[in-house]
Amino acid sequence: MQSPADWPILLISVVGSILLVEVARRLLNRAGRKWALAQHLVEHCTWPAFLTAAIVAFNLVFGPGMFGDSPSERALGATVQQALGLVTIAVVTWLIVQAAYALTDVILDRLVQVEGERNRRARRIMTQIGLVRRIAAAVVIVIALGAMLFSFPQVRALGAGLLASAGIAGAVVGIAAQSTIGNVLAGLQLAFSDALRLDDVVVVQKEWGRIEELTLTYVVLRLWDERRLVLPVSYFTQNPFENWTRHGSRVLAVVYLRVDWSVPVPKLREALYAFLQENPLWDQKDWTLQVTEVLPNGLVELRALMSAADSPSSWDLKCDVREFLVNYVRENFPESLPRFRVETPESRAGAGE
Incomplete structure (x- = not known):
């Protein structure tokens, strides 16, 4: 039978377990410079490990008799022990979930660094890992809640009845949470x-x-x-x-320019190519400048198309090319700026003479 003299032993056990976890944390923290998993374990598992060590040490030493020998004191001790059992399940579940996140973070860190053509596959794996670990965490938490509920004798007694009504309850929950x-x-x-x-x-x-x-x-x-x-x-x-990145991150940028018929398209095409060669946003692969439409208002539509490594670069490249083309036409071929022609009876008569 335990006595109040056992309380110092209990305190020493709890403090000792916390110190052991602190020593392990410091060792992992030093190893984290070379070992990525150690760094993530420290980030995710420090507080869950402290609580788990303290609660487990308390459970190993604690007994209902530490509160006394009377029936009421023993009942109080049994209640505290049951509460400790619930807390133990909770903190161990927290530690397991955080350890799983630490393990997967090591993989995610490596996938984030993947570039080029393998980036698409890396992002797919990152997405799947993120969803799978959320499902795994939810399953672990549900199992822990079930273990906590079945730690009560009353709930265990109702287990058969709950299983019998599981079909009806499942149908109701399925309809409500469709x-x-x-x-x-x-x-x-x-x-x-x-x-x-x-x-x-x-x-x-x-x-x-x-x-x-x-x-x-x-x-x-x-x-x-x-x-x-x-x-x-x-x-x-x-x-x-x-x-836009279903099969790759590479994107085509398109710029439309509407100008007068007098615009010298070959010279504009040469100027565009020279500009793209000096622009770091162009990936040096695809480009073209075409006359894509003759508009009813007396203008022609030019389409400049060029490729970029990703969508942000494509947007910036598109803005750069549009600005360049506008400035180039205005400074070198002002007569090609958009103009709308209006024919009056006087101008028609003058043309007839």
Whole structure:
């Protein structure tokens, strides 16, 4: 039978376990300079490890008899021990989830550094890992909640009845949470069908942006002006949207210019090529300048097309080329600026003479 004299032993055990965790944290912190996993373990697991060590040490030493020998004191000790059991399940679950996040962060850090043609596949794997670890965390938490509930004898006694009514309850919950379940399934479909990935460039509802966050229930789109558009995952499975980086990050930039018929297109084409060669945003691959339309208002439409490594570079390159073409035509061929011709009876009579 334990006595109040055991309280110092309990205190020493708890403090000793915390000190052991602190020693391990310092060692991992030093190893984190060369070992990425150690750094992530320190970032994610420090506080869960402290709490887990303290609670586990308390459970190993603590006994209901430490409160006394009377029935009421023993009942109080049993209640405290049961509460400690619940707290133990909670902190161990927290530690497991954080350790899983630390392990996956090592992989995600490496994938973020992948560039070039392999970047698309890396972003797909990042998206899938993010969703899978959220599902795994949810499953672990549900199992922990179940273990906490079944630690009560009353709940264990009701277990058979709960299992018998699980079919009816499941049907009710399924009907009530139909939209949520649909979003979860849509999130899995997007992630594993490779239709949408983190950092993809998309156009949704006439808004251009990048996929900043992709969860099982919603998608966060970071727009070009730093606004955030939050949409349910099911939106992307039920509505059309543009994905500019579906098969790669390379994008074609297009600039339209409407000028007078007198514009010397070959000279303008040579000037555009010289400008692109000096512009670092051009990826040195595709470019062209074509007359794409003869407009009814007496103008011709020129289309300048050039390639860029990604969509932000494409946008900046497009603005640079547009500014260059406008300045070049104004300074070198002012007679080719847009003009609208109006024919009057006097001018028609003069032309007849």
